[in-house]
Amino acid sequence: MQIGLVGLPYSGKTTFFNLLTGLQRETGPGGKGEVHLGSAKVPDSRLDYLFQCYQPAKKVNAQIQFKDIPGVRFDQGASLAARTWEEVRSADVLVQVVRAFRDEFVSPVAGELDPLLEINELALELLLADISVVENRLRRLSEARKPPQDASLQRAVLKKILNALENEQPVASLQLDLTEREAIGGQKFLSEKPLLFVVNLDQGQFSSGSYPGREAVLEYASRLDRPVIEACALIEAEISELPPADRPEFLADLGIEEPGISRLARVAYRHLGLITFFTVGEDEVRAWPIRRGTVARKAAGKVHTDMERGFIRAETVSFDDLYRSGSAAGAREKGLYRLEGKDYPVEDGDIINFRFNV
Secondary structure (H helix, E strand, C coil): CEEEEECCCCCCHHHHHHHHHCCCCCCCCCCCCCCEEEEEECCCHHHHHHHHHHCCCEEECCEEEEEECCCCCCCCCHHHHHHHHHHHHHCCEEEEEEECCCCCCCHHHHCCCCHHHHHHHHHHHHHHHHHHHHHHHHHHHHHCCCCCCCHHHHHHHHHHHHHHHHCCCCHHHCCCCHHHHHHCCCCCCHHHCCEEEEEECCHHHHHHCCCCCHHHHHHHHHHCCCCEEEECHHHHHHHHCCCHHHHHHHHHHCCCCCCHHHHHHHHHHHHHCEEEEEECCCCEEEEEEEECCCEHHHHHHHHCHHHHHCEEEEEEEEHHHHHHHCCHHHHHHCCCCEEECCCCECCCCEEEEEEECC
16 A cells, blocks of 8 residues: 655645654655655554564564655646646555644745645645546547547546536545446546545644644545544654654653554554454564455465465454464464355454465
8 A cells, every 4th residue: 555645835744754654854845846755564563462472583564655745736837746646646545734733934934724725725636637637538539530439438427527526526426337437447536536634733732632723624524534633743753763662651741642653554444444464473473454355365365376376264363362362272272263265254353374275
């Protein structure tokens, strides 16, 4: 999963990127148009417990790839905007970092605080970018010397999408069936990408749980089913530079129950319908993210294609059962391990040993 961080200049986007990845990229306006890439381990206390139980050579967390997309206003020139949109388009998930913090240096340059206005600015730009794509496709269809056989269906679907966009409805709000999707070649639009909001607060706002326009932001996000995370990126980034043993105390003093990467990963997983299963052994314990509803045979293919091809059974125990039993041996004594077939829908927290033969 690659998450694209987007936002207006001075929103604290790169600070948040540094917090998530542990990198130290230069903060400030993205005038150079540089894209920062990094990754982060997804913290999981269940994996930590399994590591202690099995004591393998290594522990492998799930990872999220992050892309810090330049914080430009999208009307700053066609060339720069085109590059920006290409980066936005290639991300699996978008996280918009929204400024709510007050800063004596930032505020005079970035203007008055209006978190909902920032959110609406990006939403409008996503709609306009999608409108441009649809209009271009309609124009190419009308100018084609030899239109495709399904040209009339393509036009109908594209006009349906264009009508929604012109009425400020994102493509995500449309219920396109499989036939309509196939007619437009599976085109994915910016306004249907999964989108989360991170509202970037100052320490006082975080402590009080209040900032200008909070109710309006939450109402807007709720109406569109967009998750909202409220964070103080600057303070968390400073804490992340401390020795690991000292971090929990400072986070607790601020009332932060879990670090930014944990909150973002948890919300992103839930919003995208992702779950985690685990494999264990002498060499490693590993967390594997998959879509909810993935069956055992497909989950085996996540580990290795041979396991999917030669799948026989999945020896499975839930993490909760193993944890309550105190060990794998305890879970076996209680008969909590089970053999599941290829169509078994993997559950979050399953610990699986795939039996296969190739």
